[in-house]
Amino acid sequence: MEKSDQALTLVLLALLGGFLASAVEVQPSINPAVVGGTVMFSLSPPMSLKSGSWALGETLILNWVGDQQAFFPGYSGRASVNLTTGALTLSSLKLTDSGVYVVQSNDPALSANASITVIETVSNVTLSTNQTDLTEFNSSAVMRCSVSSGSPLSFLWMNGSSTITAGIRVQVTDGNATLIVTNVTRYDSGPFSCHVFNLISNGTSNPVNFTISYGPENMALTVNGLSGTSFPVGSNLTMLCSVNSSPPAQLQWAFRGNLMNTTGAILQLFLVSQNQSGQYSCLAFNNRTNMLNSITKDITISKSEQQVMNVLLLLLSLTGFLSSLPAWLTQLLEDFTE
Numbered sequence: 001m002e003k004s005d006q007a008l009t010l011v012l013l014a015l016l017g018g019f020l021a022s023a024v025e026v027q028p029s030i031n032p033a034v035v036g037g038t039v040m041f042s043l044s045p046p047m048s049l050k051s052g053s054w055a056l057g058e059t060l061i062l063n064w065v066g067d068q069q070a071f072f073p074g075y076s077g078r079a080s081v082n083l084t085t086g087a088l089t090l091s092s093l094k095l096t097d098s099g100v101y102v103v104q105s106n107d108p109a110l111s112a113n114a115s116i117t118v119i120e121t122v123s124n125v126t127l128s129t130n131q132t133d134l135t136e137f138n139s140s141a142v143m144r145c146s147v148s149s150g151s152p153l154s155f156l157w158m159n160g161s162s163t164i165t166a167g168i169r170v171q172v173t174d175g176n177a178t179l180i181v182t183n184v185t186r187y188d189s190g191p192f193s194c195h196v197f198n199l200i201s202n203g204t205s206n207p208v209n210f211t212i213s214y215g216p217e218n219m220a221l222t223v224n225g226l227s228g229t230s231f232p233v234g235s236n237l238t239m240l241c242s243v244n245s246s247p248p249a250q251l252q253w254a255f256r257g258n259l260m261n262t263t264g265a266i267l268q269l270f271l272v273s274q275n276q277s278g279q280y281s282c283l284a285f286n287n288r289t290n291m292l293n294s295i296t297k298d299i300t301i302s303k304s305e306q307q308v309m310n311v312l313l314l315l316l317s318l319t320g321f322l323s324s325l326p327a328w329l330t331q332l333l334e335d336f337t338e
Contacts, residue, residue: 026103026114032199035120038091041101043112049086052105054079054099093118093185095151107211117199123148125196127205134184135289136214141181145176145194145205151322153177156195159188187247215245216284219295230300233274239267241295249284249293259282277301 024047029040041054053063060072061079071079080089095118102113130142145155155176157164164179165320166172171180181188191207220242223231231237242265243249253262256278260267269276281296 002157005045024110024112026101026112028101028114028116030116032117032119033093035093035095035118036202037093038089039093039116041088041090041103041114043086043103043327046085047108047110048084049105050107051112052081052086052103052107054081054088054102055102056099057102061090061101071253080143095120118196120149120151121201122147122196122198123201124148125194125203125205127192127194127208128204129208132208133211134188134213135286136185136212137183138289139184141179141184141210142189142206143179143182143191143192143194145177145179145196147196147203149201150196150197154197156197158193158195160191164192184210184212186214188212206233207254209244212289213246213286215289216243216286216291216293217266219284220246220294221280221282221295221297223297223299229298230302231272233303234271235301237267237272238297239269239280239282239297241265241267242285242295243282243284244282245286247286247288249286252283252285254281254283255279270299274301274303294305 005154023033024242027044029041030037031039033039034044043049051057051063051065054061061075062069062081064081064083067083069081069083075090075184078090078092082089084277088101088103089327090097098116098118100113100115102111106109113204124147126146127142127147128149131139134141143157144327145157147153153175155172157172157176157179164170164172169182172178173180179192179194188210189212192209193205193207195204196202206328221241222234222242223229223237225238225240241251241253243251251264253260253267262309267282277300279298281294283292285292
């Protein structure tokens with residue numbers, strides 16, 4: 001082969017080697033990687049490197065020449081290079097190992113890089129709150145979600161099986177780690193939970209429930225299960241007071257504005273007389289909300305026409321006037337009162 005041909009061949013081989021080197025890629029064995037785990041950075045296509053160096057950004061990890069390696073602070077015992085292929089293995093990964101890994105070599109000449117993210121596994125998701133006993137429209141529920149480990153983190157808040165989003169009464173702060181529900185209603189009792197996740201793991205807290213006090217409200221008063229207010233003398237009356245309240249309201253009865261010695265939802269009156277006509281009130285008090293409510297019903301106790309006729313006959317009989325009436329009229333009065 002002539003010298004000119006040899007020179008041309010060497011130039012072509014050098015150009016081809018430079019092209020191949022520029023086409024080399026670094027491929028991490030896993031991405032993202034887990035704290036404490038191991039990752040290998042391989043060259044593709046595989047190449048035989050007689051010397052070179054690995055770095056994380058501007059920070060050198062190691063370099064090698066032939067079969068000699070030199071490690072830089074923080075990487076001794078964690079990093080190694082395959083002297084045949086140039087692949088880097090890095091173990092006991094830390095969060096600070098995230099970044100761009102660069103391999104460089106002069107024999108042959110190449111420079112390539114790849115980036116990885118090191119993530120910490122989510123563990124021990126905990127939901128805490130300032131208090132669990134709240135009053136409707138007067139309290140705020142503050143919930144904080146935390147983990148023992150994990151990064152980076154994303155938070156998802158749940159009320160039962162429904163996802164919670166920010167709104168007029170709902171605020172999410174601290175990078176979504178804190179949930180605040182202002183002016184709680186009885187429908188904000190929960191169960192609340194937080195779901196924490198990243199690219200490699202997730203976890204959910206135990207649920208938290210709130211006790212929401214409200215009322216008393218929506219009161220109703222019935223007598224003998226009826227809505228009527230007029231009853232005959234001698235009746236037995238059972239008055240029932242119902243109210244919506246949490247915790248259950250304390251109930252007290254009053255008659256004509258005066259408290260009675262009867263508490264609870266039921267007031268019973270036996271063989272009532274006319275002088276028991278008047279306003280009956282049910283008073284409801286919630287000692288958690290400090291709210292008082294009442295309902296009043298005006299009850300009329302009166303004699304029926306039957307009772308009036310019986311009294312009339314009794315008076316006529318006592319005065320002897322009944323015996324002086326014509327027989328047909330006496331029979332008519334008796335038939336009417338039967």
